[in-house]
Amino acid sequence: MEKSYRDPVCGMPVEPSRGCSAQHAGRLLYFCSDYCRREFFRTAEPSPSEQPGVVREARPARRIAYFSMEVAVDPGMPTYAGGLGVLAGDTLRSAADLRVPMVAVSLLHRKGHFQQLLDADGAQVERPVGWSPEEFLEPLPGSVEVEIERRRVQVRAWKRDVRGLDGYTVPVLFLDTDLPENSSEDRRLTDVLYGGDERYRLSQEIVLGIGGVRMLGALGYGGIWKVHLNEGHAALAALELLREAAAFGRERDFEGVRRRCVFTTHTPVEAGHDRFDYPLVRRVLGEPLPDEVLRALGGEERLNLTLLALNLSGYVNGVARKHEEVSKRLFPGRDIQTINNGVHSLSWTGDTFRALFDRYLPHWREDPAMLRKALSIPLGEIWEAHSGAKAVLLKAVRELAGRQLRPDALTIGFARRSTEYKRPDLVFFALERLRRIGRGQIQLVSAGKAHPQDRRGKQLIRQIVAAGRALGEEVPVVYLADYDTALARTLTAGVDLWLNTPLRPLEASGTSGMKAAHNGVPSLSVLDGWWIEGCVEGVTGWSIGPAEPPAGGRAEADSLDAGDLYDKLERTILPMYFGSRGGWISVMQHAIALNASFFNSHRMVQEYVTDAYLA
Numbered sequence: 001m002e003k004s005y006r007d008p009v010c011g012m013p014v015e016p017s018r019g020c021s022a023q024h025a026g027r028l029l030y031f032c033s034d035y036c037r038r039e040f041f042r043t044a045e046p047s048p049s050e051q052p053g054v055v056r057e058a059r060p061a062r063r064i065a066y067f068s069m070e071v072a073v074d075p076g077m078p079t080y081a082g083g084l085g086v087l088a089g090d091t092l093r094s095a096a097d098l099r100v101p102m103v104a105v106s107l108l109h110r111k112g113h114f115q116q117l118l119d120a121d122g123a124q125v126e127r128p129v130g131w132s133p134e135e136f137l138e139p140l141p142g143s144v145e146v147e148i149e150r151r152r153v154q155v156r157a158w159k160r161d162v163r164g165l166d167g168y169t170v171p172v173l174f175l176d177t178d179l180p181e182n183s184s185e186d187r188r189l190t191d192v193l194y195g196g197d198e199r200y201r202l203s204q205e206i207v208l209g210i211g212g213v214r215m216l217g218a219l220g221y222g223g224i225w226k227v228h229l230n231e232g233h234a235a236l237a238a239l240e241l242l243r244e245a246a247a248f249g250r251e252r253d254f255e256g257v258r259r260r261c262v263f264t265t266h267t268p269v270e271a272g273h274d275r276f277d278y279p280l281v282r283r284v285l286g287e288p289l290p291d292e293v294l295r296a297l298g299g300e301e302r303l304n305l306t307l308l309a310l311n312l313s314g315y316v317n318g319v320a321r322k323h324e325e326v327s328k329r330l331f332p333g334r335d336i337q338t339i340n341n342g343v344h345s346l347s348w349t350g351d352t353f354r355a356l357f358d359r360y361l362p363h364w365r366e367d368p369a370m371l372r373k374a375l376s377i378p379l380g381e382i383w384e385a386h387s388g389a390k391a392v393l394l395k396a397v398r399e400l401a402g403r404q405l406r407p408d409a410l411t412i413g414f415a416r417r418s419t420e421y422k423r424p425d426l427v428f429f430a431l432e433r434l435r436r437i438g439r440g441q442i443q444l445v446s447a448g449k450a451h452p453q454d455r456r457g458k459q460l461i462r463q464i465v466a467a468g469r470a471l472g473e474e475v476p477v478v479y480l481a482d483y484d485t486a487l488a489r490t491l492t493a494g495v496d497l498w499l500n501t502p503l504r505p506l507e508a509s510g511t512s513g514m515k516a517a518h519n520g521v522p523s524l525s526v527l528d529g530w531w532i533e534g535c536v537e538g539v540t541g542w543s544i545g546p547a548e549p550p551a552g553g554r555a556e557a558d559s560l561d562a563g564d565l566y567d568k569l570e571r572t573i574l575p576m577y578f579g580s581r582g583g584w585i586s587v588m589q590h591a592i593a594l595n596a597s598f599f600n601s602h603r604m605v606q607e608y609v610t611d612a613y614l615a
């Protein structure tokens, strides 16, 4: 038998007869591929310029730095606003489970996004969230400096370890400018997530991108191998890498930076990208690059951070096939790939289903692809687990809203940030039709915060509360305040059906339906984002409307989609739920087996490793 060898770079077993080999320090080493052989010698051999007493550029370690403006790592930390931050948290949890060497960088957000209160009419009141970083994070000594509006601003870091199933940890650094050395204005820069004006946002992006790269260096994470920019907010990290290369004698090393940067875009509309006027950029950021170079990289008219990240990243991806297509239309000629989003299976599976999966699907916690075997779970046990999760939800609704919902009614859930394109009001499009179809059979539970400056988003909440009042006890509607990950967990697990009605093609992916699928809750959704790939009609759930938006514009889309939504409820879903319980549970089972087994963040992180980081 052949002696077994391991590749010293990636750790893969190699057969000496198949792999490639090289001599190093008097030993024969075997590599799985030419790529790893090159990597080995790139990092193992001292560069010719190396001299004693000279500050050396750190050698690339096999570590990925993940930059994200928001990240949800603990239900008690309000350091996220919505899906992007939850995705970042799930990415880190899976990276830790899979022992992917990663370190993450975000901002502290001392006042969080905001706490949402609702009055009886559904008017939103925003409160800063008081939380104590000391309770959740370890303060790290030392600080780094960034320049904002020509002022020197000190930045320090707090650390939180995300611990994987076998104890492997991924450190998350939360950057903070609340230091006595800083002016009172600068001390507030890391207070509010997505708050303030453009100057405030750009300053935060400087702290995240530039401060983040410097902090990694200061803490000994220097020589990071890949930098993953999660959305355009983090794009200034790439500029800092350019500056760093120049400091080591490699001026304008665009190729070197591109080899290291991975960019994930999450926004399918032009208006969603962060853009800043150049005079503001000059004032706040200074002149990291000559004007014409910065404009060539980030846009002629305004600095577009998505474009900047695109131009400085060697691997760029959207988060669903459809989103890749839309992104290519926004940025013609660009090489853009797809890595579908996913959710962290263990975190989003409720207690009753965890127990059930533990019994029937060995190893599902570390290998969520095992969820495909849900097809072997007896239907009665799936229903029992679901009934348990539903009871938890109804109890929460009683406690939070003082409403007693019925355990036997079809309970529809809709919860996500309240904003126009998600159309949270679509299900109330024709109230009398909804009343007629749903009387005594349907109840709705809704939740979601509107961004403080999103007037339409706030109006939508009031409209839903008003619609609920009009429907009365015939079709009960409950709007729960202060949607967060804890509430998301209860809701996505406890409802019978998860509703999703965005305007195509504006939902890049959407992830709440994936959480629902982990709890056997099928989706009823417009064909957009992940659902185009996740929907097998009548098998994993149901679609609303055609795959392409109708040509007639918004009004026609609303009326067609609402009509189809009501038709599906009336003709397919209600008859099945009340008349064919076995058929219904079979759909639940397929949502787990076909959707949760794929739309999880373990599969997603593995794709990032093979397609983006190792590429």
Ligand SMILES: *Cc1c(COP(=O)(O)O)cnc(C)c1O
Binding pocket: 081, 082, 083, 084, 086, 415, 416, 417, 483, 484, 485, 488, 489, 509, 510, 511, 512, 513, 515
């Ligand atoms: C999952 C999640 C979201 C994202 O939901 P979408 O369906 O992708 O819009 C937003 N907010 C919270 C609190 C979540 O848990």
